[in-house]
Amino acid sequence: MTQAVTGRRAGEPYQARQFWLRAARLLDPGSPIIRVGFESGPKSFDDVWTEYAAGREPKDASGQPLKREHMQCKWHVSPGTYGYSDLVNPEFINANARSLLQRARDAQQQNAPDGTGAQFKLVTNWQLDRADALNPVISQRSGSIRLDRLFGTKTDNSAVGRIRKAWREHLDIDEDELRLLANTMAFGHTSETLVELRDRLDIHFAVVGLRRVPPHESAFLYDDLIFQWMGQGRVEFEREGFKALCSGEGLFGDVLEHPKVYGVKSFEHAFDRLEDRCDEVLNFVPVFDERFIRDDADWSATLYPELSEFLRSAASDQLRLRLALDAHSTLSFAAGSVLNIKSGRNVELEQRTIARDVWAADDVPADPDWPALDQTLIDLNTDAPDIAVAVGITHDIANDVRRYVEDELPSVGRLLVLRPSTGSSSLAVIAGRHAFDLAQSAKEMIRSAIGGHSPEILTHLFVAAPNALTFFLGQQAPVLGRVRLYEFDFEGGRDRSYRPSLTLPVSAR
Numbered sequence: 001m002t003q004a005v006t007g008r009r010a011g012e013p014y015q016a017r018q019f020w021l022r023a024a025r026l027l028d029p030g031s032p033i034i035r036v037g038f039e040s041g042p043k044s045f046d047d048v049w050t051e052y053a054a055g056r057e058p059k060d061a062s063g064q065p066l067k068r069e070h071m072q073c074k075w076h077v078s079p080g081t082y083g084y085s086d087l088v089n090p091e092f093i094n095a096n097a098r099s100l101l102q103r104a105r106d107a108q109q110q111n112a113p114d115g116t117g118a119q120f121k122l123v124t125n126w127q128l129d130r131a132d133a134l135n136p137v138i139s140q141r142s143g144s145i146r147l148d149r150l151f152g153t154k155t156d157n158s159a160v161g162r163i164r165k166a167w168r169e170h171l172d173i174d175e176d177e178l179r180l181l182a183n184t185m186a187f188g189h190t191s192e193t194l195v196e197l198r199d200r201l202d203i204h205f206a207v208v209g210l211r212r213v214p215p216h217e218s219a220f221l222y223d224d225l226i227f228q229w230m231g232q233g234r235v236e237f238e239r240e241g242f243k244a245l246c247s248g249e250g251l252f253g254d255v256l257e258h259p260k261v262y263g264v265k266s267f268e269h270a271f272d273r274l275e276d277r278c279d280e281v282l283n284f285v286p287v288f289d290e291r292f293i294r295d296d297a298d299w300s301a302t303l304y305p306e307l308s309e310f311l312r313s314a315a316s317d318q319l320r321l322r323l324a325l326d327a328h329s330t331l332s333f334a335a336g337s338v339l340n341i342k343s344g345r346n347v348e349l350e351q352r353t354i355a356r357d358v359w360a361a362d363d364v365p366a367d368p369d370w371p372a373l374d375q376t377l378i379d380l381n382t383d384a385p386d387i388a389v390a391v392g393i394t395h396d397i398a399n400d401v402r403r404y405v406e407d408e409l410p411s412v413g414r415l416l417v418l419r420p421s422t423g424s425s426s427l428a429v430i431a432g433r434h435a436f437d438l439a440q441s442a443k444e445m446i447r448s449a450i451g452g453h454s455p456e457i458l459t460h461l462f463v464a465a466p467n468a469l470t471f472f473l474g475q476q477a478p479v480l481g482r483v484r485l486y487e488f489d490f491e492g493g494r495d496r497s498y499r500p501s502l503t504l505p506v507s508a509r
Helices: 002-027 084-086 099-111 159-171 175-182 194-208 219-231 240-250 298-315 327-338 397-409 434-450 467-474
Strands: 034-036 048-052 067-074 120-122 185-189 237-239 261-265 279-285 320-328 346-351 357-360 373-379 386-392 411-422 459-463 482-488 500-506
Touching: 002 034, 002 048, 002 067, 002 194, 002 219, 002 237, 002 240, 034 219, 067 099, 084 099, 084 159, 099 120, 099 159, 099 175, 159 175, 237 240, 261 298, 279 298, 298 320, 298 327, 298 500, 320 327, 320 467, 327 459, 327 467, 327 482, 327 500, 346 434, 346 467, 357 434, 373 434, 386 397, 386 434, 397 411, 397 459, 397 500, 411 434, 434 467
Parallel strands: 067 120, 120 185, 261 279, 261 320, 320 346, 386 411, 386 459, 459 482
Antiparallel strands: 034 048, 034 237, 048 067, 346 357, 373 411, 482 500
């Protein structure tokens, strides 16, 4: 009984904080969110819903505008997993008769009969079981169902075929109807604790002027307030009405100066879309199939020119600007090459750590105790002119890079391996200043290895690092000569190997 009560009491703040993460954006005139609902809408997907302005909607799994998102929040006290069979079991959502899948079907028929325009997302702190057949079907970037994978086989004998069969029979529908439903479903796993969600809300509240709750105070007034409003029949909120309501509750405080933020994305974050918090966004997601670019020629023919134009326009009248990069490392490096050291611009980067931090080259004083950069130079073929560089900050990529170089790049004669002195780790980089210093060290080590600026040498660059560090390294591109970048199949979607991406400078190709 105690665990059940604890779970219910924790579930309410979790739902409330998901609401406030979206509702606070109603107070941001640049946000595309125009309405937010709480405990209203389709049954089982009525916890929180969001509506977007026409022409500014995110895209659904098929690339169509997504007018509304409906969330079912499911908080668990203890960790756990679920699979595709749980979605047909009413007990999974503590129901007696109708399963989550049946309720999703009802919601789809009522709100998105053609399978577009609305999304129904399960948001939970439980993870989708890695061994479950549904796991590889779900997009790791957006949480939506990959229709090409779910319907990639013709019979019910395959792993995904058994999913289709179980769901069709449970719902008593045919394959075409299942496709419409699947296009509207999504699954999200949040690893943030309730404290981390509260910290993230503090940033949102500061930006839009809502009163902030000091972290030393145990009570968080916003958790209870939305339930009080619900008791008064207030469950749907639009911009002006919400602003007046917050004013009446005395919720407004000081407004934190809000810098203009420019976003670049080549994949979609499941919970934190750049369009929801950036003033302008360059969207390359349609150019990619998950991590893989659809046409290799687009790196230089489309992406780099558009990125260059976007960033030059952003920097044209600002000496300091902020970037949010939900993008491949190639694009982070390319962005740095556009806003290079000689651009005269100070750039802040929203770096995803456990939560989200703002990193800059001057954000904190340098600390001599920070991990430095170690280097190892390996001779592979004395007759080959090129050099490969493996920058393994978050992961040690030396073996993967060496294997790829020996198999695929006969022109490479040496391999330069760069690692933090404390070992590769997701926590190896402390702050923006540390990332900048490591990038500076990497530049000097690369230049020393290639003998300065040698136009006849091509540097093959492999990077596993925070995007901010990759950006700062890209700022050094003019002194590195010709550089070819590579992307790794980290998620195992194809062969867990590398593929060449962009060669800089583009004009030298």
